[in-house]
Amino acid sequence: AQSVSQHNHHVILSEAASLELGCNYSYGGTVNLFWYVQYPGQHLQLLLKYFSGDPLVKGIKGFEAEFIKSKFSFNLRKPSVQWSDTAEYFCAVNGGSGYSTLTFGKGTMLLVSP
Amino acid sequence: NAGVMQNPRHLVRRRGQEARLRCSPMKGHSHVYWYRQLPEEGLKFMVYLQKENIIDESGMPKERFSAEFPKEGPSILRIQQVVRGDSAAYFCASSSKETQYFGPGTRLLVL
Numbered sequence: 711a712q713s714v715s716q717h718n719h720h721v722i723l724s725e726a727a728s729l730e731l732g733c734n735y736s737y738g739g740t741v742n743l744f745w746y747v748q749y750p751g752q753h754l755q756l757l758l759k760y761f762s763g764d765p766l767v768k769g770i771k772g773f774e775a776e777f778i779k780s781k782f783s784f785n786l787r788k789p790s791v792q793w794s795d796t797a798e799y800f801c802a803v804n805g806g807s808g809y810s811t812l813t814f815g816k817g818t819m820l821l822v823s824p
Numbered sequence: 825n826a827g828v829m830q831n832p833r834h835l836v837r838r839r840g841q842e843a844r845l846r847c848s849p850m851k852g853h854s855h856v857y858w859y860r861q862l863p864e865e866g867l868k869f870m871v872y873l874q875k876e877n878i879i880d881e882s883g884m885p886k887e888r889f890s891a892e893f894p895k896e897g898p899s900i901l902r903i904q905q906v907v908r909g910d911s912a913a914y915f916c917a918s919s920s921k922e923t924q925y926f927g928p929g930t931r932l933l934v935l
Contacts, residue, residue: 714866742922753915754867754926761922800866804922811857811880812917812924814866 712737714801716815723791723822731786731818733801743784744802744812745775754800760784771795793824826851828918828927829898836933843903843910845930849918855879856899857924858891861913873899906934 717732735741742761746754758769765777775786784801801815829848837843849856854875859867869883873893884891888906893899903910911934917924 716866744923746926753928756923756925759923802867810922811869811872811883812859812867813869814859816864816866 712803712805712813714803714813714815716799716801716818718818719816720819720821723820725793725822725824726790727822729786729788729791729795729820731799731801731820733784733786733815734782735784735801735803735813736782737803737805739805741803741805743775743777744804745769745773745784745786746800746802748798748800748817750797757786757799791820791822793822796820796822828916828925830914830916830927830930832930833928834931834933836935837906838935839907840905843906843932843934845901845903845914845916845932846898847901847916847918847927848898849916850920850925853918853920853925855919856893857917857919858899858901859915859917861915861929863912867915870901903932906932908934910934 713736715734744759745757747757748754760767760777768774798817798819800817802812804810804812856873858870861867871884871891872880888904890902913929913931915929916927
């Protein structure tokens with residue numbers, strides 16, 4: 711069975727600090743990897759995704775993530791956070807072939823103080 | 825290009841009543857997924873449907889919950905005889921390929 715582990719439940723940063731959110735997954739095959747963001751009171755929005763190719767993926771709003779296959783990891787990074795990045799971040803995985811359901815981590819709540 | 829639509833956005837029910845949640849997928853998408861988000865938890869998969877077919881319902885509780893995606897109209901998640909533990913945010917997603925796009929969710933509160 712697939713599982714996704716996000717290392718931190720809450721992260722508090724000051725504006726301009728660098729961000730790295732950890733995500734590890736367990737799955738016995740080819741995977742697609744995703745990061746979604748949920749701003750307060752809003753629905754999930756896709757930040758970025760990895761299917762294949764370059765393991766360093768760039769997404770929207772200055773976010774990027776690196777797929778390290780040997781570590782089963784897909785950590786999310788941003789060099790300099792803004793107050794508007796305050797949100798909950800979810801890592802998710804599904805099987806790499808065709809349509810399949812997403813398995814989500816429990817989420818990391820990021821609070822950026824101005 | 826409208827995104828995934830869900831209604832109602834908020835739903836209040838008393839214990840024992842029925843809840844009906846609707847989801848209209850993005851234009852051109854024929855695959856719909858339902859997820860439930862409990863407080864302090866990530867999203868948990870419930871059911872995956874294509875038009876007129878349930879593909880995977882392994883995440884659905886065996887009793888009181890049902891889902892459909894008819895040939896015409898939105899997908900509907902139906903919860904009969906709701907209990908307080910059903911209070912959660914229910915999200916629908918649609919896809920045409922591997923990427924799922926989410927709707928705004930329906931927040932169900934059971935009194």
